[in-house]
Amino acid sequence: MRERAIELAVLPWCEENGVAVVAYSxxxxxxxxxxPRSPGGRALQDIADRRNATPRQVALGFxxxxxxxxxxxxxxxPKHAEENAGAGALDLSDEELARIDAAFPLxxxxxxxxxx
Numbered sequence: 472m473r474e475r476a477i478e479l480a481v482l483p484w485c486e487e488n489g490v491a492v493v494a495y496s497x498x499x500x501x502x503x504x505x506x507p508r509s510p511g512g513r514a515l516q517d518i519a520d521r522r523n524a525t526p527r528q529v530a531l532g533f534x535x536x537x538x539x540x541x542x543x544x545x546x547x548x549p550k551h552a553e554e555n556a557g558a559g560a561l562d563l564s565d566e567e568l569a570r571i572d573a574a575f576p577l578x579x580x581x582x583x584x585x586x587x
Contacts, residue, residue, distance in 0.1 A: 475577045476584050486539045494542040497534050504530070505575075514574035518567050524557065531558030533571045 477492070485492050504527065505512040515526035522529065527544075534542050535558065546552035563571075 475575065476582055478577055479579075479581055481584065482537070482539070486537070490539070492540050494534055494540060497531065497542045497544055511571075511574040514570050518563070518570065522561060524561060525554055527554060528558040528561060529563070529567075529571070531555060532561035532563050533568065535559075536563065536568060 482492055484490075505515060507513070507516060507526075512526065515529045518524075518529045519526045524532075531542055531544060534540065544555045546555055
């Protein structure tokens, strides 16, 4: 969520050329998910509360909003895998997508892609 550099050039090129993109470890490193009291964490929680979902499900729904993008989130147990799968049932509204987009703004400057 915090790292969106791929959206500037890589993702558009892949979409134009019919290439699927896999978001491996979409939440980043350990403890990479937004803290609940951060602006981004509050936005995810608010949307989750309204949708009877979890903040991680909302984040995955945001990440998978484009048909060319697939996510492989880590799941350490069956309950966690079930939570991740629940994101597939979310169809976030334009307003919700805009709110998440504002909470995790895309840097308009091109820069190198990060490595995990």
